[in-house]
Amino acid sequence: MSSTALPGGTWTLGDLTVSRFGYGAMQLAGPWVMGPPADRDGAVAVLRAAVELGITHIDTADAYGPRITNQLIREALHPYPADLHIATKVGATRDEQGGWPPARDPQSLRRAVHDNLDSLGLDALDVVNLRLGDAEGPRPGSLAEALGTLAELRQQGLIRHLGVSNATPEQVEEALTITPIVCVQNLYNLAHRHDDDLIDRLAGRGIAYVPFFPLGGFTPLQSSALSGVAARLGTTPMSVALAWLLHRSPNILLIPGTSATAHLRENAAGAGLRLSDDDLAELDEIGR
Numbered sequence: 443m444s445s446t447a448l449p450g451g452t453w454t455l456g457d458l459t460v461s462r463f464g465y466g467a468m469q470l471a472g473p474w475v476m477g478p479p480a481d482r483d484g485a486v487a488v489l490r491a492a493v494e495l496g497i498t499h500i501d502t503a504d505a506y507g508p509r510i511t512n513q514l515i516r517e518a519l520h521p522y523p524a525d526l527h528i529a530t531k532v533g534a535t536r537d538e539q540g541g542w543p544p545a546r547d548p549q550s551l552r553r554a555v556h557d558n559l560d561s562l563g564l565d566a567l568d569v570v571n572l573r574l575g576d577a578e579g580p581r582p583g584s585l586a587e588a589l590g591t592l593a594e595l596r597q598q599g600l601i602r603h604l605g606v607s608n609a610t611p612e613q614v615e616e617a618l619t620i621t622p623i624v625c626v627q628n629l630y631n632l633a634h635r636h637d638d639d640l641i642d643r644l645a646g647r648g649i650a651y652v653p654f655f656p657l658g659g660f661t662p663l664q665s666s667a668l669s670g671v672a673a674r675l676g677t678t679p680m681s682v683a684l685a686w687l688l689h690r691s692p693n694i695l696l697i698p699g700t701s702a703t704a705h706l707r708e709n710a711a712g713a714g715l716r717l718s719d720d721d722l723a724e725l726d727e728i729g730r
């Protein structure tokens with residue numbers, strides 16, 4: 443399958459063409475995203491299968507593991523195919539309990555960019571998302587100093603494109619007064635629809651919206667309406683949830699995570715499911 447044959451076709455992040463069906467590598471790091479990985483060879487196999495399927499957008503962060511997910515990506519795929527684009531995140535670190543304390547002072551951000559370059563084996567990072575808020579979600583507050591630091595690193599050629607993650611709509615607006623951004627990566631899925639307006643506004647500006655936890659993350663999506671639609675269409679709730687996101691807006695890019703090659707293939711096929719207007723209306727009610 444090529445990236446143009448994957449469900450959803452392609453999207454352009456700045457000057458980078460990516461498959462709308464991408465891959466989120468976070469869970470490869472191991473239980474609760476702290477190493478060691480449950481199955482190292484299996485993780486390498488999933489990453490290689492993703493590229494073989496035509497996926498050209500992989501989402502990661504040096505905080506995953508920490509470092510382990512990036513090391514796996516490098517081991518599996520370096521030297522990278524020219525059309526593969528890796529998006530990473532900075533702005534959070536890890537503590538010994540597996541927590542995600544913020545690290546958004548200029549020095550920590552510079553170190554994080556260099557750590558990502560080092561662990562991925564790159565001279566420049568394709569996309570860097572500034573992760574805001576905390577593990578509970580977005581928090582209000584200015585991002586000027588943090589994003590300004592990353593914009594400087596972009597000027598120096600270490601970063602190609604910037605995005606924000608775990609951001610409030612106000613922070614997205616503030617970001618756009620500081621530097622161009624190509625994507626917003628926030629929690630969104632069939633059951634969590636708080637960013638509906640933001641998605642539509644970003645679509646009008648040609649900015650991608652990349653939902654994290656598209657399948658519910660650590661708590662799989664559960665809904666009788668979702669299961670009902672899936673049963674009627676003879677497929678799985680995961681396929682319906684991914685297909686719904688692709689139908690929801692053309693600027694939505696998928697980064698579902700999995701540590702199983704079989705699930706990766708199932709998701710790539712399932713996301714191409716055609717949903718009728720009646721299906722979409724029924725699914726729309728879930729998060730209302």
Ligand SMILES: NC(=O)c1ccc[n+]([C@@H]2O[C@H](COP(=O)([O-])OP(=O)(O)OC[C@H]3O[C@@H](n4cnc5c(N)ncnc54)[C@H](OP(=O)(O)O)[C@@H]3O)[C@@H](O)[C@H]2O)c1
Nearest residue numbers: 466467468501607654655656657658659698699700701705
């Ligand atoms: N910016 C942020 O703050 C932030 C936060 C969280 C995540 N992210 C990004 O978003 C990506 C996606 O999030 P996520 O991986 O945590 O959650 P997700 O994509 O919503 O769900 C992943 C979970 O679904 C399971 N799964 C996937 N396909 C399946 C299938 N076909 N059948 C049954 N189970 C299936 C996986 O288990 P198996 O491994 O068993 O398949 C895994 O436990 C991450 O990889 C990361 O890159 C970003």
